[in-house]
Amino acid sequence: MTDSTLFLAGNTPDAPRSDLPDLLAALAADLRRVEYTLDGVAGLLGESAYLALNRDQLIPALLATERALDGARAGGDPAGGDPAGGDPAAAALAAVVRLWLLAEPQARATLDAALPAIGADGLVALGLVEPVPGPALGDPSGPDSSGQDLFQARADLRPYGWDANEDGSGGAELWVASDLAAHQQAGVLRHDHVLGIGQASTTLVQTTVRRHVSKALDLGTGCGIQSFHLLHHAEHVTATDISARALAFTRFNLLLNAEALHLDPARLEDRVSLRLGSLLDPVAGEEFELVVSNPPFVITPRTLGEEASGQFTYRDGGLPGDEIVSSLVRDLPSVLAPGGTAQLLGNWEVPAGAAWPERPHSWASADTDAWFIQREQVGPEQYAETWLQDASESRDRQHYKDAYAAYLADFASRNVAGIGFGMVWLRRPPGSGPNTELISRYEEITYPIEQPIGPHLGAAVERSDWLAANSLADAHLLVADDVTEERHQRPGAEHPGVILLRQGAGLRRTNLLSTELAGFVSACDGDLSVGQIIGALEALLGGSLAGEEGFDAEAFRSGLLTEVANLVRDGFLLPAEFSE
Structure with a gap:
């Protein structure tokens, strides 16, 4: 069979099998039952161990799962701070976490108890685990100290998901299989x-x-x-x-x-x-x-x-x-x-x-x-x-x-x-x-x-398309809700030397404003059009600017209009219809 035929048949060498629907259904049911989810794992390990695991640091998670298993074996002692509290479900989740996330071999009895619908043999059939190669303790099958067969992860299987949208749609809780990562195995x-x-x-x-x-x-x-x-x-x-x-x-x-x-x-x-x-x-x-x-x-x-x-x-x-x-x-x-x-x-x-x-x-x-x-x-x-x-x-x-x-x-x-x-x-x-x-x-x-950042990139593209399709001079603009202004000046100075416009969301840009552009932004409350605000600024500043050598009123208007377009493109200013 060709490679393409093999993967379509669900039985590619050295990859999990997807042609055994009953076993896949049993595995999914077991994983749901032990709450092998992002929240479930985080709750079992505790915040610090969970964050360390996300940095590929395994020791804190190993210690946390050992405590969970020891607590279950001893009947648990919640008053003593045991995270498992003697809960068999916590012990089952700890075994699953140790098998896949920590790449720690598990005994047959442990896997059969933690994942009873599929069991160790079902996991082997799917290609997710394999017997630990011997000899271990003198037995080629690789038993643990109690004489039970040991099984090690052949692939990584971890929870993954994302939150739903505000309307409750779009969220998911999944499990994702891949090859074991560098921190889970020896060698290249x-x-x-x-x-x-x-x-x-x-x-x-x-x-x-x-x-x-x-x-x-x-x-x-x-x-x-x-x-x-x-x-x-x-x-x-x-x-x-x-x-x-x-x-x-x-x-x-x-x-x-x-x-x-x-x-x-x-x-x-x-x-x-x-x-x-x-x-x-x-x-x-x-x-x-x-x-x-x-x-x-x-x-x-x-x-x-x-x-x-x-x-x-x-x-x-x-x-x-x-x-x-x-x-x-x-x-x-x-x-x-x-x-x-x-x-x-x-x-x-x-x-x-x-x-x-x-x-x-x-x-x-x-x-x-x-x-x-x-x-x-x-x-x-x-x-x-x-x-x-x-x-x-x-x-x-x-x-x-x-x-x-x-x-x-x-x-x-x-x-x-x-x-x-x-x-x-x-x-x-x-x-x-x-x-x-x-x-x-x-x-x-x-x-x-x-x-x-995806939603903000999409919104930026929408604004660019709007600028290409509309007359900016006729538009009415509003300052975006996440935008703040900073002014810096020397002690005793009459006017600020630096005026900054900052975004708190999205790409979180910072824009250095000229005096006239700062004045324009302060007037963007949706009442006046862009052209009207620029005209008012020209009239207001005309006396001081007209005396400057080479002052060009038309260049002033077109230059300010270009700067305003950039603020719209970057999301500092929004067309009034965007906020409706």
């Missing part, structure tokens, strides 16, 4: 490692503008996290990956969470299409209203004659430099429907002596809306350290030295002084023509921003 990660829920994937989740669409594409799905969110606002999702194992994990996760994702397990294809292939090859000739991608954007040294099996498929695109991201920026508009958008994360190289936007700007098509936000820039050394540690390649000193040197030589060959990371938003404009005003923004925002 396998090259076809299927990444779990990481910082990059959650960043893309928070960045995506959520709107109802008929067709969405999850390009490079990995374990499927982006698809889970898309299914809550897309009628159909196509998920692609170059890795058959990744698609097998995605299929397993979709079917395990079929109820929460509103899927019919017997008719998965009605809402989800899983396709094997590289980049846009699996969807050539199709169009989507929304594309999201956390692509394998890591810039990795390439060697002559290397094969794909020598790359980490979850992060290495197989192309030199930043070509994986540049090719996507150039080609994604070809699969977008009119008005369709694409959002992705990426790295880009910054050559010595160049401004960071130069390369990204050269990738964007002249007939495509593009918005790049650089969130971080690091040097070649820090970049090499980050990704060598990511795959546990620092555990072998000689390998680490050779790989580190290869990174530095690779960047030096292209005169790279820095590597940027950030968010990319693209759109195929809904219309075309010589008067179409495209969005073209390249900005660096390295400070903390509000999350999720």
Whole structure:
């Protein structure tokens, strides 16, 4: 059987099986019963241990679960501060947490008691656990001190979810399977490692503008996290990956969470299409209203004659430099429907002596809306350290030295002084023509921003579209609710030397105001139009400004109008109809 046939059949080697519906249903029922959820795990561990676990620090969680198990065995002592209090349910949850989140082997009897519907044998059949290889204590089957068989996690399975909207819609509690992470196993990660829920994937989740669409594409799905969110606002999702194992994990996760994702397990294809292939090859000739991608954007040294099996498929695109991201920026508009958008994360190289936007700007098509936000820039050394540690390649000193040197030589060959990371938003404009005003923004925002940022990005696009379609001079504006003003002046000074406008939400920008622009903002209560306020300011300031050499009243009006448009675009000022 081919790789694609195998993952579609639900029985891909070294991946959980999704062709055993009764066992999947039993597992889901058991996990719900022991409250293996984000809140359930947090409640069991306590706040400090739970936060440490989120930093991949396992010891506090190990200690907390040991206390829970010891308390259950001894009958519990709530007065003594025992978190389990002798509660068998807490002990069952502790065993599940130890098995998957902490990668601690568990005895057969423990698993059978904690997950009675599926039991240890069912977990083995699904490919989620395996017997601990012997000999252990002289027995090849690997028993514990009581003579019971021990089982270890073969894959990571952890709770994941998000809150519902204010109207009660859209929330979900799920379980996500992936390969064991570096902190859960010894040695270097396998090259076809299927990444779990990481910082990059959650960043893309928070960045995506959520709107109802008929067709969405999850390009490079990995374990499927982006698809889970898309299914809550897309009628159909196509998920692609170059890795058959990744698609097998995605299929397993979709079917395990079929109820929460509103899927019919017997008719998965009605809402989800899983396709094997590289980049846009699996969807050539199709169009989507929304594309999201956390692509394998890591810039990795390439060697002559290397094969794909020598790359980490979850992060290495197989192309030199930043070509994986540049090719996507150039080609994604070809699969977008009119008005369709694409959002992705990426790295880009910054050559010595160049401004960071130069390369990204050269990738964007002249007939495509593009918005790049650089969130971080690091040097070649820090970049090499980050990704060598990511795959546990620092555990072998000689390998680490050779790989580190290869990174530095690779960047030096292209005169790279820095590597940027950030968010990319693209759109195929809904219309075309010589008067179409495209969005073209390249900005660096390295400070903390509000999350999720997706709604604010969507609102910014709406404001840009409004500016392109309306006469700003005729508009009535209001100051956004989250905006405050700061004034700084020397002691005893008659007027402030610095006036700042700050946003408390969204991208949390700060804008330095001129005296006339500050006066304009203070008058934005919705009563007067933009043109009327500018006219009043010109009349009010005319006496002092008219005496200035070279003062041009028309330039004053047009310059102020441009600055006002920027405040609207950035969300400091809003058209009155936006607040209705």
